[in-house]
Amino acid sequence: MGHIKEPAGVDFIINSRPLTKEEEITISKFITSCKTKQAHQQVKSKKKTKASFRKKLVS
Numbered sequence: 001m002g003h004i005k006e007p008a009g010v011d012f013i014i015n016s017r018p019l020t021k022e023e024e025i026t027i028s029k030f031i032t033s034c035k036t037k038q039a040h041q042q043v044k045s046k047k048k049t050k051a052s053f054r055k056k057l058v059s
Contacts, residue, residue: 006012019027 004012
């Protein structure tokens, strides 16, 4: 997602409603799950690179 630059002489005003407690909890859970999945994928990729590097050294 990119940054939208305001044209000269135009103001973008965004009015958002406050989130309910249920929406806050749902969003927090989603963000937490995304972060854990990303961290898990990074650990997997690090293990793969170490293993492939060892294979090259042995060969």
